[in-house]
Amino acid sequence: MKRIATVSAALVVLSAVAIAAVSPAPAEPRLVLTPRSGPEPRINGARVFGVRPGSPFLFTIPATGERPMTFGVENLPEGLMLDTATGRITGSLPGPGVYTVTFTAANARGTASRPFKIVCGPVLALTPHMGWNSWYVWENRVSDAIMRAAADAMVSSGLIDHGYQYVNIDDCWSVRPDAADPGRRGEPRDARGLINSNSYFPDMKDMTGYIHARGLKAGIYTSPGPRTCAGYTAAAGHEELDVRRFVEWGFDFLKYDWCSYGDQADETVLDDLQKPYRLISGILAAQPRDIVLNICQYGLGNVWEWGRGVGGNSWRTAGDLGHDVVGNLFRDGFDVYTRNELHRYGGPGGWNDPDYLLIGILSSAFVTDREGSNEASPLSPNEQYTHVSLWSLVAAPLIFSGDITRLDDFTLGLLANDDIIEVDQDPLGRPGRRVAKDGALEVWMRELEDGSKAVGLFNRGPALASVTAKWSDLGLDGPQRVRDLWRSKDLGVFDGSFEAYVARHGVVMIRLRPLNGR
Numbered sequence: 384m385k386r387i388a389t390v391s392a393a394l395v396v397l398s399a400v401a402i403a404a405v406s407p408a409p410a411e412p413r414l415v416l417t418p419r420s421g422p423e424p425r426i427n428g429a430r431v432f433g434v435r436p437g438s439p440f441l442f443t444i445p446a447t448g449e450r451p452m453t454f455g456v457e458n459l460p461e462g463l464m465l466d467t468a469t470g471r472i473t474g475s476l477p478g479p480g481v482y483t484v485t486f487t488a489a490n491a492r493g494t495a496s497r498p499f500k501i502v503c504g505p506v507l508a509l510t511p512h513m514g515w516n517s518w519y520v521w522e523n524r525v526s527d528a529i530m531r532a533a534a535d536a537m538v539s540s541g542l543i544d545h546g547y548q549y550v551n552i553d554d555c556w557s558v559r560p561d562a563a564d565p566g567r568r569g570e571p572r573d574a575r576g577l578i579n580s581n582s583y584f585p586d587m588k589d590m591t592g593y594i595h596a597r598g599l600k601a602g603i604y605t606s607p608g609p610r611t612c613a614g615y616t617a618a619a620g621h622e623e624l625d626v627r628r629f630v631e632w633g634f635d636f637l638k639y640d641w642c643s644y645g646d647q648a649d650e651t652v653l654d655d656l657q658k659p660y661r662l663i664s665g666i667l668a669a670q671p672r673d674i675v676l677n678i679c680q681y682g683l684g685n686v687w688e689w690g691r692g693v694g695g696n697s698w699r700t701a702g703d704l705g706h707d708v709v710g711n712l713f714r715d716g717f718d719v720y721t722r723n724e725l726h727r728y729g730g731p732g733g734w735n736d737p738d739y740l741l742i743g744i745l746s747s748a749f750v751t752d753r754e755g756s757n758e759a760s761p762l763s764p765n766e767q768y769t770h771v772s773l774w775s776l777v778a779a780p781l782i783f784s785g786d787i788t789r790l791d792d793f794t795l796g797l798l799a800n801d802d803i804i805e806v807d808q809d810p811l812g813r814p815g816r817r818v819a820k821d822g823a824l825e826v827w828m829r830e831l832e833d834g835s836k837a838v839g840l841f842n843r844g845p846a847l848a849s850v851t852a853k854w855s856d857l858g859l860d861g862p863q864r865v866r867d868l869w870r871s872k873d874l875g876v877f878d879g880s881f882e883a884y885v886a887r888h889g890v891v892m893i894r895l896r897p898l899n900g901r
């Protein structure tokens with residue numbers, strides 16, 4: 384039965400996250416809040432997808448539930464085909480148009496259906512990217528085998544069923560003439576000037592084929608300067624050739640860094656900052672393949688103000704989260720965002736990117752400063768909930784950069800909560816913002832397409848605290864149905880405010896729907 388709670392009676396103790404709170408750095412239980420997916424079919428992930436006319440189309444309908452499953456799409460436009468056993472849609476659309484289709488997924492337990500919009504036009508990345516990137520776990524040890532294993536793990540872990548799509552190589556796939564590892568040395572380019580991959584990537588085309596064959600997409604990385612950040616061969620002077628090579632190789636995503644370009648640019652001059660991105664996006668736009676462009680220059684020149692204008696589908700808003708993950712989570716994630724009012728800039732086609740999800744098992748270099756091994760993320764369990772919650776509230780790309788082949792239930796729960804993903808992937812694409820602050824306690828709110836609101840109650844302080852989300856701060860009036868998103872559980876009806884105990888560095892994420900609304 385629904386209940387109306389008055390302001391004072393609306394105290395909800397969400398004990399699982401809360402209990403762990405004692406200062407300063409308690410050992411916290413790794414509580415899995417996300418319920419396991421049920422056997423019945425459920426369609427997840429984005430509700431809208433952008434593709435350019437004539438480009439190869441690949442979208443896998445993300446659905447959880449017992450297999451075998453049979454997929455269907457009502458009103459699929461001509462030019463596209465569905466593989467009913469895997470849910471993969473391929474083909475191409477000849478011209479611009481907006482197609483509203485209905486996905487269905489059926490198994491022995493029942494049938495699920497959900498509307499979906501295919502928007503054929505110039506704009507890609509209508510929702511934030513979801514995927515995996517090699518950097519924070521593999522750095523300069525990345526290889527073809529690791530990328531294939533990552534694609535396999537994205538399927539076997541079920542992350543693909545929640546909407547994860549991209550399997551992205553970061554730095555260190557090209558040649559570094561002075562690399563310590565001889566396997567990464569060699570000729571940077573061939574006689575025609577085409578960039579070479581190093582010996583750990585013997586056949587890029589075969590590798591992307593392997594990734595695509597699993598219904599996933601492949602990403603690559605380079606820099607506009609002569610060298611990448613890790614000193615590997617990059618694009619300077621070969622931009623056109625390199626993009627054409629990425630197209631031949633079958634890549635779908637390009638992260639374009641900044642390192643070493645800084646030597647030839649004046650970082651205080653806007654035109655210098657924009658030039659390499661204008662150049663590369665112009666080349667990308669002329670290709671017969673959709674390649675999403677991720678700009679990575681750490682926020683220089685307020686990139687959020689012009690990242691979309693120079694063709695970026697996302698732009699890093701600050702430096703690397705990885706060097707001091709805990710500090711940067713709060714500084715870059717919360718404070719850089721708020722100070723620069725970044726909610727004004729992200730939206731369909733162009734997203735603020737506060738860097739990857741640094742949860743699970745990472746390279747030890749980012750945890751203990753020792754190179755060469757792997758260790759658990761330095762974020763406490765509550766900080767990890769805070770990390771993923773904030774990213775979904777600000778419509779950030781959800782790109783996991785820990786070890787995808789070693790996901791425990793806790794990390795999987797963080798990555799695969801469909802209520803949280805739904806907030807991140809909301810088709811309105813309006814990033815959330817902080818609406819209230821009381822010392823270390825912050826309330827963040829994101830407006831969603833259906834008129835509901837996602838709200839994060841954050842406690843950045845050193846001990847358990849009660850946080851209140853007031854309707855007046857959220858622009859709400861009247862009773863609201865409240866759902867606890869991490870637990871995927873309806874909590875009842877509240878009026879005036881919602882209050883919860885929140886652990887040290889933790890969060891409670893809720894969604895509010897007007898009692899008499901949709």
Ligand code: GLA
Binds near residue numbers: 640679702
């Ligand atoms: C920069 C980027 C990182 C990563 C490294 C690779 O530091 O910000 O995300 O790509 O380069 O060298």
